[in-house]
Amino acid sequence: MSDTRAGDGNRREPSGDDALVSLDDVDVHFEEETGLFDFDEPDVVHAVDGVSLDVEEKDVVALVGESGCGKTTLGKTTIGLQRPTAGTVSYRGHDIWEAKDGRGDIPFEEIRSSLQIIHQDPGSSLNPNQRIVDILSEPIRHTNPDAGLSERRSRIYSLLERVGINPAGEYADRYPHQLSGGEKQRVALCRALLMNPDVILADEAISALDVSLRVEMMDLMLDLQEDFDTSYVFISHDLSNARYFAEHGDGKIGVMYLGELVEIGHPQELINDPKHPYTQVLRWATPKLERHRTEPEEPPMRKIDIPDPVNPPSGCRFHTRCPEARDICAEETPERYGVGERGQEAACFRVLDDHDYWDSDPIED
Amino acid sequence: MSTNGSTEQESKIRTDDPIIEVRDASVTYDDGTSYVLDHASIDVERSEVLGVVGESGSGKSMFASAMMDAIPDPGVLSGKIVYHPDEGEPVDVLALDDEELREFRWEEVSMVFQGAMSSFNPTMKIEEHFRETLKAHDAPVEEGMSFARELLEDLYLDPKRVFDVYPHELSGGMQQRALIALSLVLEPEVLIMDEPTAALDLLMQRSILMLLHELQQKYNLTMVFITHDLPLVADLADRMAVIYAFQFAEVGPRDEVVGNSGHPYTRALLNATPNIEAPLEEMRPIPGDQPAPINVPSGCSYHPRCPLSTEECEEVDPSFYDVEGDHVAACHHWEEAQEEIDLHLAGDDDGAVASDGGVDDE
Numbered sequence: 001m002s003d004t005r006a007g008d009g010n011r012r013e014p015s016g017d018d019a020l021v022s023l024d025d026v027d028v029h030f031e032e033e034t035g036l037f038d039f040d041e042p043d044v045v046h047a048v049d050g051v052s053l054d055v056e057e058k059d060v061v062a063l064v065g066e067s068g069c070g071k072t073t074l075g076k077t078t079i080g081l082q083r084p085t086a087g088t089v090s091y092r093g094h095d096i097w098e099a100k101d102g103r104g105d106i107p108f109e110e111i112r113s114s115l116q117i118i119h120q121d122p123g124s125s126l127n128p129n130q131r132i133v134d135i136l137s138e139p140i141r142h143t144n145p146d147a148g149l150s151e152r153r154s155r156i157y158s159l160l161e162r163v164g165i166n167p168a169g170e171y172a173d174r175y176p177h178q179l180s181g182g183e184k185q186r187v188a189l190c191r192a193l194l195m196n197p198d199v200i201l202a203d204e205a206i207s208a209l210d211v212s213l214r215v216e217m218m219d220l221m222l223d224l225q226e227d228f229d230t231s232y233v234f235i236s237h238d239l240s241n242a243r244y245f246a247e248h249g250d251g252k253i254g255v256m257y258l259g260e261l262v263e264i265g266h267p268q269e270l271i272n273d274p275k276h277p278y279t280q281v282l283r284w285a286t287p288k289l290e291r292h293r294t295e296p297e298e299p300p301m302r303k304i305d306i307p308d309p310v311n312p313p314s315g316c317r318f319h320t321r322c323p324e325a326r327d328i329c330a331e332e333t334p335e336r337y338g339v340g341e342r343g344q345e346a347a348c349f350r351v352l353d354d355h356d357y358w359d360s361d362p363i364e365d
Numbered sequence: 366m367s368t369n370g371s372t373e374q375e376s377k378i379r380t381d382d383p384i385i386e387v388r389d390a391s392v393t394y395d396d397g398t399s400y401v402l403d404h405a406s407i408d409v410e411r412s413e414v415l416g417v418v419g420e421s422g423s424g425k426s427m428f429a430s431a432m433m434d435a436i437p438d439p440g441v442l443s444g445k446i447v448y449h450p451d452e453g454e455p456v457d458v459l460a461l462d463d464e465e466l467r468e469f470r471w472e473e474v475s476m477v478f479q480g481a482m483s484s485f486n487p488t489m490k491i492e493e494h495f496r497e498t499l500k501a502h503d504a505p506v507e508e509g510m511s512f513a514r515e516l517l518e519d520l521y522l523d524p525k526r527v528f529d530v531y532p533h534e535l536s537g538g539m540q541q542r543a544l545i546a547l548s549l550v551l552e553p554e555v556l557i558m559d560e561p562t563a564a565l566d567l568l569m570q571r572s573i574l575m576l577l578h579e580l581q582q583k584y585n586l587t588m589v590f591i592t593h594d595l596p597l598v599a600d601l602a603d604r605m606a607v608i609y610a611f612q613f614a615e616v617g618p619r620d621e622v623v624g625n626s627g628h629p630y631t632r633a634l635l636n637a638t639p640n641i642e643a644p645l646e647e648m649r650p651i652p653g654d655q656p657a658p659i660n661v662p663s664g665c666s667y668h669p670r671c672p673l674s675t676e677e678c679e680e681v682d683p684s685f686y687d688v689e690g691d692h693v694a695a696c697h698h699w700e701e702a703q704e705e706i707d708l709h710l711a712g713d714d715d716g717a718v719a720s721d722g723g724v725d726d727e
Contacts, residue, residue: 018474066566066567066569067536067537067538067565067566068536150371166438175388180654181421203505209595210420210421211593211594211595211596211634211637211638211639212420212593212633212634212637212638212650212651213420213650214639215637215639215648215649216637216650218639219650233396237566237567237568238567238639239567239641240596240639240640240641241639241681243639243641243645244639244645244648247645248645254616265405271641272534281568282567282568283641284571285567285568285570285571285572286567286641287571287594287596287597287600287640287641288596288600288641288642288711289595289596289599289619289624289635289638289640289642289710289711290642290710290711291623291624291710292620292624293599293602293619293620293623294600295573295574296574296578296600296601298575299568299571299572299575303521304521304538304569304572305521305536305538305539333404349372
């Protein structure tokens with residue numbers, strides 16, 4: 001641990017006004033319905049807990065973690081689709097939910113149209129009864145109400161060509177079911193871009209595509225980032241995709257575990273030198289594709305299944321699976337501590353050389 | 366890649382001790398105008414893990430179903446599927462009657478699909494699924510149930526907890542593991558899996574892969590793992606087969622197919638795959654699209670996308686060529702492919718070992 005520089009132990013202050021979108025100590029808790037005649041306290045799912053995160057102009061933030069870790073909820077909170085139960089989300093310094101409630105100084109509509117989403121399954125997000133040209137006309141009508149039919153058509157054709165859908169004129173008159181999965185996803189990307197957004201949330205947007213098509217789609221998204229000056233929040237369960245996207249986009253990767261952001265950093269540091277034991281688990285889970293097959297290694301964790309987010313473990317939430325867990329991890333909650341020179345942060349006592357962790361007894365199962 | 370049943374091709378496909386032989390397996394939905402599996406021939410070797418890799422719409426699921434004579438209606442399967450049990454006479458799978466086929470599918474060769482929920486009955490608890498399966502096949506139930514418990518524990522599931530719940534009460538990863546246990550309860554020799562982990566997150570996929578590896582060793586199973594995800598199966602497979610446009614493009618030992626591939630498509634696929642360690646700037650998408658069944662190109666079906674394509678490729682559909690030992694590739698120019706299309710794999714940072722078989726021209 002000698003090469004790590006311990007932070008001051010305080011949760012980082014969000015830079016606030018400078019950031020495009022800034023989340024400050026955000027919680028999103030869902031109450032689960034427990035039944036009509038059940039008067040007990042409802043179960044509360046801690047989808048997001050105490051997360052602070054900034055998205056800068058022309059930034060790329062990749063969020064990774066396993067199913068149920070809260071990465072989609074955090075993504076939706078970032079673009080104002082999900083109201084946090086605590087904390088604030090601001091867009092260019094304006095509180096999004098104040099604006100929504102009519103107490104802000106800019107219209108909520110302006111914020112909402114600046115923050116767009118593309119989903120994992122483009123098939124279900126494109127209206128099956130509309131032709132591609134109609135689907136893509138809507139955002140233009142919104143951003144540029146004066147545009148005539150021919151202007152709309154020419155913008156749509158040139159964008160379709162830009163994303164590699166040729167011949168554009170022919171495709172524009174098709175319905176979504178006449179397109180392949182990759183083509184639908186590119187149309188969904190076009191629709192989001194035509195809103196001239198500041199941020200696009202790509203929620204597992206490439207996961208349904210064949211492995212061989214993923215690089216192409218990511219390249220396209222990054223190329224268009226240059227043209228449209230947009231930022232991406234890129235959600236994936238696959239660290240190698242997150243690495244490709246965040247490293248090419250000169251952004252960062254955030255690792256989520258049970259509602260908490262446990263590590264964040266530039267892809268190179270985070271992947272080559274992960275500080276949180278959970279990031280090391282994700283690293284293990286990512287196939288390396290080596291020239292020669294090696295015997296599968298045991299996962300660096302004590303249990304395969306993620307705990308129930310209704311009842312997250314005490315202290316560090318990863319302590320029930322962590323191979324490095326000690327008694328203190330079940331009692332005290334680590335904050336995100338800075339390590340290294342480039343803003344990497346990890347919520348693990350092990351990055352602190354002088355923490356009581358080192359004198360605590362290992363947890364035995 | 367058509368085999369024409371020639372003895373020379375037969376010797377290239379043949380393994381030492383095949384448990385399943387597939388010869389010229391073809392599936393058509395329009396009386397032979399087009400094929401969604403086109404004269405595919407391969408051996409599955411006893412006790413091996415065979416990884417079958419192909420993109421969506423390449424025919425890989427048809428291949429899985431063909432091995433069990435389970436092609437969805439109204440598809441027509443032709444060719445030959447021979448199953449060699451441990452003891453006794455070889456079985457001509459396509460000649461089995463319905464009852465024999467039902468027994469064959471669970472007791473000899475079992476199959477796991479993507480999306481466990483559609484394989485379970487949502488109104489039945491997990492325990493009942495195991496009991497019903499055992500009863501339906503006249504297997505001793507109590508003995509079978511104790512084996513079921515062992516299988517669940519092998520898959521890191523607590524039988525007490527899992528037996529007593531309905532399928533929807535389990536997480537996706539638990540469902541898929543319970544389904545794998547169910548598919549093994551009648552002690553089949555072969556387990557065929559078609560995208561068994563595709564709906565799960567990567568951590569659960571890899572955990573299941575590790576458990577499959579342990580199951581395979583413990584029970585000496587033969588496994589056929591079919592997926593679009595080459596890096597995933599490359600960690601488990603002993604041999605790999607790459608499907609392109611409804612035919613096998615390349616078959617061979619895992620390290621040969623990954624490290625020394627002879628087919629330009631395999632090499633392009635390897636370089637198109639996001640990889641945690643390979644140099645980022647070397648990842649390249651494959652230009653063009655794969656063909657639909659109704660307009661498969663003449664000659665080599667990959668030729669319109671292939672950088673090495675020649676007149677020969679446009680006219681002559683390549684049969685398998687020997688690359689090295691048991692490694693075969695259906696490419697007229699496999700040697701050129703090895704020399705001219707560099708591979709960029711994990712640990713190849715310096716680029717000095719870019720191509721085992723040929724000259725590095727960087």
